[in-house]
Every structure is written in structure tokens, then in C-alpha cells.
Amino acid sequence: MLRGLDLWREGCPPWESGGSFLLLNPRLAPVWRDRVWAAEFPDLADHVWLGTSGTSGCLKIVALSRMAFEASARAVNLHLAVGAADVWIDPLPVFHVGGLGIVVRAALAGVPAHHLGDWNAAEFVFRAEDCGATLSALVPAQVHDLAAAGLPAPERLRAVVVGGGALDNGLRERAQALGWPLLASYGLTEAASQVATARIEAHDAEWLPLLGHLDARLDGAGVLELRGPSLLTGWMMFDGEGRVRWEDPKRGGWYGTSDRAELRRGELRVLGRLDDLVKIRGELVDLAALERALQCRVRSGRVALRMTRDERNGFALRVVAENEAARAEAQRASEDVFPAFARPESIATATIVRNALGKTPRY
Numbered sequence: 001m002l003r004g005l006d007l008w009r010e011g012c013p014p015w016e017s018g019g020s021f022l023l024l025n026p027r028l029a030p031v032w033r034d035r036v037w038a039a040e041f042p043d044l045a046d047h048v049w050l051g052t053s054g055t056s057g058c059l060k061i062v063a064l065s066r067m068a069f070e071a072s073a074r075a076v077n078l079h080l081a082v083g084a085a086d087v088w089i090d091p092l093p094v095f096h097v098g099g100l101g102i103v104v105r106a107a108l109a110g111v112p113a114h115h116l117g118d119w120n121a122a123e124f125v126f127r128a129e130d131c132g133a134t135l136s137a138l139v140p141a142q143v144h145d146l147a148a149a150g151l152p153a154p155e156r157l158r159a160v161v162v163g164g165g166a167l168d169n170g171l172r173e174r175a176q177a178l179g180w181p182l183l184a185s186y187g188l189t190e191a192a193s194q195v196a197t198a199r200i201e202a203h204d205a206e207w208l209p210l211l212g213h214l215d216a217r218l219d220g221a222g223v224l225e226l227r228g229p230s231l232l233t234g235w236m237m238f239d240g241e242g243r244v245r246w247e248d249p250k251r252g253g254w255y256g257t258s259d260r261a262e263l264r265r266g267e268l269r270v271l272g273r274l275d276d277l278v279k280i281r282g283e284l285v286d287l288a289a290l291e292r293a294l295q296c297r298v299r300s301g302r303v304a305l306r307m308t309r310d311e312r313n314g315f316a317l318r319v320v321a322e323n324e325a326a327r328a329e330a331q332r333a334s335e336d337v338f339p340a341f342a343r344p345e346s347i348a349t350a351t352i353v354r355n356a357l358g359k360t361p362r363y
């Protein structure tokens with residue numbers, strides 16, 4: 001029988017309790033939550049089930065074994081040279097692989113991990129200073145909040161792993177000017193967190209060293225595939241039409257990530273997701289690259305690129321800016337950023353909806 005998130009809220013981290021757990025985002029829509037709780041899950045001992053942050057009409061609940069989490073945690077601890085003097089501060093939700101990963105790393109290393117709870121930039125800095133934190137992990141939206149508030153990094157903090165999405169170069173430079181020791185990373189739920197992470201004091205945010213517990217290769221289309229002990233056992237797939245199925249997506253031990261990448265001598269560079277590639281008027285467009293290029297030119301706030309299906313052109317693009325100043329900057333920059341055939345239909349001011357790790361839907 002699966003147990004739920006309540007054990008964490010009662011102060012009993014699931015990693016110290018044994019058994020199997022289903023950790024759901026508290027903001028998951030009730031209709032999805034009801035379907036998950038009604039489903040028949042495989043009887044897997046010592047597993048944690050985590051929902052992915054996908055933005056399609058499907059929900060995936062990924063099964064990760066205790067061994068998978070521990071393999072990932074050992075690799076991260078080795079890469080970051082975690083020692084007895086280290087202290088983690090965890091500002092990520094434990095129902096996500098990044099937040100739970102910190103719990104496991106700290107437990108294996110025998111060092112403290114302080115959980116922040118709801119995100120607040122000023123509170124994060126205060127708590128990090130108060131507990132003497134040396135290590136943490138953030139997503140780009142949280143880095144943005146720290147830089148926008150001009151909050152300097154706590155003195156003892158020596159490494160902050162940034163995952164959950166690409167970090168804009170301008171934002172990284174602003175945060176580093178405030179002393180934040182950011183380490184770019186690439187990871188995914190299906191690999192129990194980090195796959196590749198920058199070295200401490202490294203300046204290259206594009207080519208990331210692969211952690212030693214995983215093998216990597218590219219398929220014929222340049223899509224990254226992974227093999228190793230931290231990979232998922234399988235997942236439960238809930239589609240928008242009421243169907244539920246269990247499957248193991250690995251083939252011969254290899255898991256296809258849906259991310260385009262390049263590899264060189266034990267290093268990885270991620271080029272973007274397959275689902276960020278769309279055709280507009282017959283031309284292939286990389287949405288993630290366009291969004292990054294636009295954000296580099298917009299300094300007054302965050303922007304996001306959305307799309308809608310278009311009967312004639314395939315897709316039409318829209319830009320959403322979080323405030324009027326950012327909208328005006330995006331308007332001025334759009335002719336330089338977007339090719340003529342893919343100019344956005346509108347550039348509007350609106351709330352940018354993000355999930356718990358700062359990712360935004362395309363639709």
C-alpha cells in the first residue's frame with residue numbers, strides 16, 4: 001500500500017521511514033488527484049513515486065527505487081566534495097526530485113539539511129545565514145528573485161546547483177556579481193535528479209561534466225539516452241481520456257530523454273527539448289532558443305513564449321511579459337529575435353504561470 005505526503009508534513013522524511021511513498025504536488029488538480037488515488041499501482045518495495053512537471057494533457061507518476069536515489073546522491077556528493085562540515089538548505093519542494101534529492105544526499109553524508117518550506121527570497125537568505133548553509137539548489141525563477149532583490153549570497157555558501165531549466169546568461173552574471181556560487185546542471189526526474197553538473201569555480205555553463213554513475217549516448221536524431229543505476233523503474237501514465245497504464249520506458253537499460261544534446265569527452269551540452277521544436281510555415285523553430293534570446297534583451301522582468309495551433313501556419317507564437325516595462329522591451333527586441341515568418345501575434349502583459357520549479361507551459 002502506498003503512503004502519502006502527510007508523513008513529510010508530520011516531520012518524518014520518507015527516506016528515513018522505509019516502505020514506498022506517493023508524493024504529490026499539493027496543487028495538483030482534484031480531478032487528477034482522485035484518478036491517481038483510485039489507480040492500481042504495481043507493488044514495488046522501497047520506492048518513491050513522484051509526479052513529473054510535464055505540461056501536456058498527461059500526468060506521469062515516476063517510480064524511483066531507494067537504490068536509484070542513493071546512486072544519484074552518492075554521485076552528487078562526490079562531485080560537490082560534500083564533507084562533515086557541510087550544511088544543506090533545501091528551498092525546493094520535497095514532492096519534486098530536486099527537493100527530495102537533497103534529503104537523501106544529506107542523509108548519506110551524515111550532514112544537516114534544513115527545509116525552507118514556501119519560497120521567499122529574503123527568508124531563504126536569512127535561514128541560510130542562520131544555519132550556516134554551505135550547499136543548496138535553486139531553479140532559475142528563484143535565482144531571478146534573489147538577483148531582482150539585490151540579495152547577496154550568505155558568506156559560508158560555497159555551491160548552489162541550478163536545475164529545472166536553462167539559466168539565462170544575463171541573470172547568471174547578475175547573481176554571480178552578488179556572490180552567488182552558481183553551478184549549472186542538467187537533470188530529470190527519471191534519473192533521480194542530476195545527470196551533469198558544472199564543476200565548482202568553473203565558468204563554462206554550457207558544457208557540463210557528466211556525473212560518474214551514468215553512461216550517456218546520442219541516438220540517430222541527436223537525442224540524449226542514459227543508462228545507469230539511478231534510472232526509474234517505470235511510470236504510471238494517466239492520459240486526458242481516462243486511461244491509465246504502467247510501463248517501463250527503458251529499452252535494453254537505456255532511457256531516451258527527449259532532450260537534444262551534444263557529447264564530448266565526458267561532457268554534455270543540452271541543445272533543447274524535442275517538444276520545443278515546432279514547424280511554422282514549414283520552417284523548424286526552436287522555441288527555447290528564441291525565448292532565451294528574447295530574455296537576454298529584456299532586463300525589466302521575465303518573459304515567456306507561448307504557442308497556439310494555427311490551421312494555416314502550423315503554430316502561432318505569443319509573448320507574455322510579467323510587467324509593462326518588460327513588455328515594452330520585448331516589443332522593441334522582437335524584430336531582432338524572431339525571424340519574419342515566426343513573429344509573435346501578440347506581446348502582452350500577463351501573469352506568467354509557473355509550476356513549483358519555475359517551468360512554464362507552452363500552450
